[in-house]
Amino acid sequence: MKYELDQDKELSTQISSAIRDNIINGQLIVNQRLPSESELCDQFDVSRSTVREALKRLAAQNLIRTQRGATGGAFVNKLSFKDAYRQQITTSTLLLSMNAVSFETACEARFALERACIPLAVKRRTPDHLASMRAEIHRQAQPGLTDESFCASDVAFHRTLVDSAQNPIMSYQLAGAVEAIEPLMNMITFTARKREKIVAYHTKIADTIQAKDVLATETALAALAAHTLDLANEVADQRKSRKS
Amino acid sequence: MKYELDQDKELSTQISSAIRDNIINGQLIVNQRLPSESELCDQFDVSRSTVREALKRLAAQNLIRTQRGATGGAFVNKLSFKDAYRQQITTSTLLLSMNAVSFETACEARFALERACIPLAVKRRTPDHLASMRAEIHRQAQPGLTDESFCASDVAFHRTLVDSAQNPIMSYQLAGAVEAIEPLMNMITFTARKREKIVAYHTKIADTIQAKDVLATETALAALAAHTLDLANEVADQRKSRKS
DNA sequence: AAAATTTAATTGTCAGACAATTAAATATCG
DNA sequence: CGATATTTAATTGTCTGACAATTAAATTTT
Numbered sequence: 195m196k197y198e199l200d201q202d203k204e205l206s207t208q209i210s211s212a213i214r215d216n217i218i219n220g221q222l223i224v225n226q227r228l229p230s231e232s233e234l235c236d237q238f239d240v241s242r243s244t245v246r247e248a249l250k251r252l253a254a255q256n257l258i259r260t261q262r263g264a265t266g267g268a269f270v271n272k273l274s275f276k277d278a279y280r281q282q283i284t285t286s287t288l289l290l291s292m293n294a295v296s297f298e299t300a301c302e303a304r305f306a307l308e309r310a311c312i313p314l315a316v317k318r319r320t321p322d323h324l325a326s327m328r329a330e331i332h333r334q335a336q337p338g339l340t341d342e343s344f345c346a347s348d349v350a351f352h353r354t355l356v357d358s359a360q361n362p363i364m365s366y367q368l369a370g371a372v373e374a375i376e377p378l379m380n381m382i383t384f385t386a387r388k389r390e391k392i393v394a395y396h397t398k399i400a401d402t403i404q405a406k407d408v409l410a411t412e413t414a415l416a417a418l419a420a421h422t423l424d425l426a427n428e429v430a431d432q433r434k435s436r437k438s
Numbered sequence: 439m440k441y442e443l444d445q446d447k448e449l450s451t452q453i454s455s456a457i458r459d460n461i462i463n464g465q466l467i468v469n470q471r472l473p474s475e476s477e478l479c480d481q482f483d484v485s486r487s488t489v490r491e492a493l494k495r496l497a498a499q500n501l502i503r504t505q506r507g508a509t510g511g512a513f514v515n516k517l518s519f520k521d522a523y524r525q526q527i528t529t530s531t532l533l534l535s536m537n538a539v540s541f542e543t544a545c546e547a548r549f550a551l552e553r554a555c556i557p558l559a560v561k562r563r564t565p566d567h568l569a570s571m572r573a574e575i576h577r578q579a580q581p582g583l584t585d586e587s588f589c590a591s592d593v594a595f596h597r598t599l600v601d602s603a604q605n606p607i608m609s610y611q612l613a614g615a616v617e618a619i620e621p622l623m624n625m626i627t628f629t630a631r632k633r634e635k636i637v638a639y640h641t642k643i644a645d646t647i648q649a650k651d652v653l654a655t656e657t658a659l660a661a662l663a664a665h666t667l668d669l670a671n672e673v674a675d676q677r678k679s680r681k682s
Numbered sequence: 683a684a685a686a687t688t689t690a691a692t693t694g695t696c697a698g699a700c701a702a703t704t705a706a707a708t709a710t711c712g
Numbered sequence: 713c714g715a716t717a718t719t720t721a722a723t724t725g726t727c728t729g730a731c732a733a734t735t736a737a738a739t740t741t742t
Contacts, residue, residue, distance in 0.1 A: 206494065210498070217532075218528070218531065218532065220535070224536055243487055243490075246487075246491060247490060247491060247494045248494075250450065250491045250492075250494045250495050250498070251494050251495065251497065251498035252498070253495065254454070254494070254495035254496070254498040254499055255498055255499070255528075255529075257532075272536050272537070273529070273532045273533050273536050273537070274537075275533065275537065278529050278530075278533045281525070281529055282526070282529065284462070284499075285499075285517070285522050285525055285526065286522075286610075286611075287462065288461075288462065288501075288517045289517050289519065289522045289607075289610065290607075291464070292468055292516050292517050293516070293517075293518075293519065295606070295607060299605055299606065299607055300607055302558070302605055302607075302608075303605050303607035303608040303611060306554040306555065306557070306558060306603075306605075306608060307551060307554050307608065307611060309554055310550040310551050310553055310554035311550065313550070314546070314550060359550075361543055361546055361547050361550075362539070362543065363533075363534075363539060363543055363544055363546075363547035363615065364546075364547040364550060364551065366530075366533065367530075367547060367551060367611060367612070367614055367615050368611070370611055371607065371611050
């Protein structure tokens, strides 16, 4: 295999990019073994530390995995949906926390994207999905729950809604939108009254999905979106008044 | 700062995870300088190579950047939307190519998610967005265009549609869905007649967005989705018949 | 005061060594 | 012969120490 290297960057970056390109364009296929570290040293004419730093970069992106031992080495890794989910969630969470994204913007994105799942969710939801939703709703209604657990259950409910569309690509794409909002939601204090209201919306959503009523589900979700935004604004107002 | 290390993994993995956790949970904030490599050697009681491999892992995820020189070091990187886009697109593309995702599934996800943008796009689209869409449509109608360029323009058109919702989180989330499908689309041969039809759909979509008609836009997009799926099935059928 | 030089801190790269792991090859024993 | 134990070889993981390259700050020179 031939490699073309950019100039003007660190060697380890050039090497990892070269190998990454070969994975993306299919010259290196899943489970294929890369040359051993010492062979790569020869090919790129660099030291082993440099090769290793390059390989660690690729490993961090789940593009390769390594095995020790006689038949070991670095292998092109099949990116699993699970790994992709995790990456997606990490990236989304960091993006939100580092870029001062408003709750409003994040909320808008989340509910808009979830709405996109409804027609498919209504068509394909199984009894299992419905049961999962009901289970989370039941959990959310329990009195002793901490705010954090309540939020986590909220996320689980919405994730089930997304998953019930049974399109793995959508589940993956939306993982970030659904999960990354959790830290923002965690800043809200959910009083018993507020929880009651949210539980009611969730129940409505589960009911309408069960009834296979797209329009009613969309309406219920929109109402929940509006309500969530209200809660967030309330928190923001409290902050402001406390400041002054 | 204290670090808790998992056992049973490579040292460089443990260290990168520990630092990553501290970035995610906010103990290390944006632009903060990490301890120098030799300080990290002392803190974790490992060699410099090990520390460096850990840092390269973090750099590969855009979590840190490094600078040489007297005041250099590793700094917590502010994850930009641009970096996040690129990561998202790379991951999505690999996920699709490595997991034998059907065109149907990818297409379904893409159009469902795009549909989610329509209400916002209709509300917020600027003359610039409309002009961009028209420009891509014009480009798609040119006779000498290669199939690849046609696909690229198609992607650009849809990206503009998404961007016109003016929600950066949605743009980011959908970047993968919109772009990753391009390699799959590239397997389709777009005859003049087929292009005409797609251009007509795109025109319809631009028109209805301009007219701020949500329902009509949704209808047009749904029609385009159905048509795209037909094209893909045609290709699949040809493959099958050529085999037998 | 400005420009040139030196210094010190830091990351990037190299070289060579040994430890740990693992599968395959080989030797041993019943 | 067959099963088991041992050795071997290949490979990644880690350590040590060195030097190069880069950069900002400190110092010296003009």
